[in-house]
Amino acid sequence: MEPTLSGPVSIPVRAGIGLRPPHMALVMDEKPDAHWFEVHSENFFGGIEMIGLLERVRRDYPVSLHGVGLSLGSADGLRMAHLEKLSRLIERIEPGLVSEHICWGAIGNVHLNELLPLPYTEEALDTMVERVLVVQEFLGRRILLENLSSYLEFSHSTIPEWEFVAALSRRSGCGLLLDVNNVYVNSINHGFDAEAYIRAMPADAVAEIHLAGHTRKEHLNVPLLIDTHDRRVSPEVWALFDLAVRLLGPKPTLIEWDQQIPDFSVLQAEAALAEELMHAPIAITA
Amino acid sequence: MPQSPSLLELQRAFADSMLGEHYPLAACVRPHGLKAEQRLQVYRNIVMITATDVLRTSYPAVLALVGEEFFSVAATRYLRTYPSQSGNLQDYGAHFADFLAVMPEALSLDYLADVARLEWARQQAYLAGESAPLDSSRAGAVVNSGLHLLLRPDVHLISSLHPVLDIWRFSQAPSPEGLSLGTGGQHILVWRDKDQVAMQAIDQPASRFIAALIEGASMDKAYAKATEDETEFDLQGLITLLLHHQLICAIEEHTT
Ligand SMILES: [Fe+2]
Numbered sequence: 021m022e023p024t025l026s027g028p029v030s031i032p033v034r035a036g037i038g039l040r041p042p043h044m045a046l047v048m049d050e051k052p053d054a055h056w057f058e059v060h061s062e063n064f065f066g067g068i069e070m071i072g073l074l075e076r077v078r079r080d081y082p083v084s085l086h087g088v089g090l091s092l093g094s095a096d097g098l099r100m101a102h103l104e105k106l107s108r109l110i111e112r113i114e115p116g117l118v119s120e121h122i123c124w125g126a127i128g129n130v131h132l133n134e135l136l137p138l139p140y141t142e143e144a145l146d147t148m149v150e151r152v153l154v155v156q157e158f159l160g161r162r163i164l165l166e167n168l169s170s171y172l173e174f175s176h177s178t179i180p181e182w183e184f185v186a187a188l189s190r191r192s193g194c195g196l197l198l199d200v201n202n203v204y205v206n207s208i209n210h211g212f213d214a215e216a217y218i219r220a221m222p223a224d225a226v227a228e229i230h231l232a233g234h235t236r237k238e239h240l241n242v243p244l245l246i247d248t249h250d251r252r253v254s255p256e257v258w259a260l261f262d263l264a265v266r267l268l269g270p271k272p273t274l275i276e277w278d279q280q281i282p283d284f285s286v287l288q289a290e291a292a293l294a295e296e297l298m299h300a301p302i303a304i305t306a
Numbered sequence: 307m308p309q310s311p312s313l314l315e316l317q318r319a320f321a322d323s324m325l326g327e328h329y330p331l332a333a334c335v336r337p338h339g340l341k342a343e344q345r346l347q348v349y350r351n352i353v354m355i356t357a358t359d360v361l362r363t364s365y366p367a368v369l370a371l372v373g374e375e376f377f378s379v380a381a382t383r384y385l386r387t388y389p390s391q392s393g394n395l396q397d398y399g400a401h402f403a404d405f406l407a408v409m410p411e412a413l414s415l416d417y418l419a420d421v422a423r424l425e426w427a428r429q430q431a432y433l434a435g436e437s438a439p440l441d442s443s444r445a446g447a448v449v450n451s452g453l454h455l456l457l458r459p460d461v462h463l464i465s466s467l468h469p470v471l472d473i474w475r476f477s478q479a480p481s482p483e484g485l486s487l488g489t490g491g492q493h494i495l496v497w498r499d500k501d502q503v504a505m506q507a508i509d510q511p512a513s514r515f516i517a518a519l520i521e522g523a524s525m526d527k528a529y530a531k532a533t534e535d536e537t538e539f540d541l542q543g544l545i546t547l548l549l550h551h552q553l554i555c556a557i558e559e560h561t562t
Binding site for chain 2: 127
């Protein structure tokens with residue numbers, strides 16, 4: 021089958037929905053209301069059927085490709101085979117945005133297949149900057165990098181996370197995918213001011229926002245939030261999103277839900293809530 | 307572990323902390339109200355759950371045959387023995403059959419590894435690349451010649467001393483009559499049919515013929531393999547099956 025797409029379609033400044041395999045058929049058959057979709061790139065690396073399905077979705081909606089497996093922060097080099105697969109998928113799907121994470125997940129031949137935190141050191145920053153430059157050169161486009169949820173901090177970190185994120189964008193020219201839920205989760209887990217984090221983000225560089233639900237781990241001495249993507253966005257995260265919209269301006273915003281995936285209508289309702297905040301008139305406070 | 311490890315040292319120690327019994331990285335983690343080990347354990351659990359879920363999806367028959375508890379023990383040990391080597395989780399679990407074949411607690415289930423082999427073949431068939439089928443009018447004339455018959459990349463063959471296709475079907479839809487394990491081995495052709503995986507048992511000469519083709523033998527050499535023990539081989543029947551399901555993608559002449 022020949023590609024029938026007619027050039028990339030950019031992602032609108034609206035609330036989109038993370039599209040996961042359980043809803044693919046529904047989206048193709050019923051073409052439900054949604055401003056745009058984001059998918060995990062790796063779900064479409066193998067399997068002709070899967071890529072064919074995504075092409076069909078892409079004919080009807082703008083699509084963003086979100087990677088979870090490139091392991092940009094690995095000390096021992098870039099995973100070129102993975103990058104080549106991503107490149108082929110981009111050629112075929114012509115996504116509006118391409119994103120990855122500020123993290124690592126593999127070392128040597130071992131892939132832990134998770135988004136693992138980096139130490140926030142000059143060495144890690146140099147590594148990330150260099151990798152992002154190579155990837156952007158290879159793909160011939162700017163990519164977005166996302167801040168991640170984490171459950172530990174390394175004692176030899178020397179740079180606050182928000183400064184690390186901002187510096188990565190400044191030095192590599194990459195855009196930022198600001199996950200507001202991840203900011204909140206980390207602010208609780210590591211004890212920092214979530215609002216200050218948002219204020220430290222370069223507004224021009226932030227090209228997308230993520231929203232998702234998290235879970236609190238019980239029976240521990242201190243609160244520990246886990247980025248489970250298995251429920252609605254929490255009130256605290258909505259409040260932080262509201263602040264982010266005011267400070268950074270409205271951005272393409274995505275509802276992520278990856279476990280215990282609900283009816284599509286629930287995702288639409290979450291997206292509608294995000295839309296309300298994105299397009300609300302700025303309140304004048306006395 | 308130095309107090310300020312390099313990125314490489316840190317990532318190696320992190321991986322060891324995920325896959326081993328200990329936490330060599332604990333000294334480099336801020337406790338912040340918890341034990342450093344507790345924080346690392348959160349990650350170890352997440353890594354383990356992800357890996358186990360992938361195996362659960364890829365090996366539903368093995369799971370049904372051994373049950374949740376046994377399966378999660380096997381999955382944990384498998385991760386430590388054969389950690390993932392790919393950023394794409396669809397690749398994880400390729401060695402599960404080999405692992406089960408030598409797992410001491412699984413030795414009494416001597417068919418289990420072959421069931422796992424069949425399930426991995428099913429997944430490979432599903433994920434294989436596309437190929438245009440052969441124009442069937444070309445196929446009639448080439449039987450038993452020096453030509454090479456290329457099967458589609460999604461075609462796999464699993465040969466077992468056990469009735470693994472029957473076992474697989476039973477595991478997915480158990481029947482009240484139970485299942486007899488004494489019915490002898492099965493040879494199973496696996497391929498993708500639209501968006502489903504298809505399986506069909508074939509006889510031993512046919513399986514020898516297919517195995518030879520997959521290894522790259524010419525038609526006449528494959529025929530010799532199929533009939534090497536002088537059992538009857540219905541070549542025409544097998545070719546008809548392959549054509550019917552459009553499993554042949556090319557007929558080539560090799561000079562080697
Ligand atoms: Fe996210």
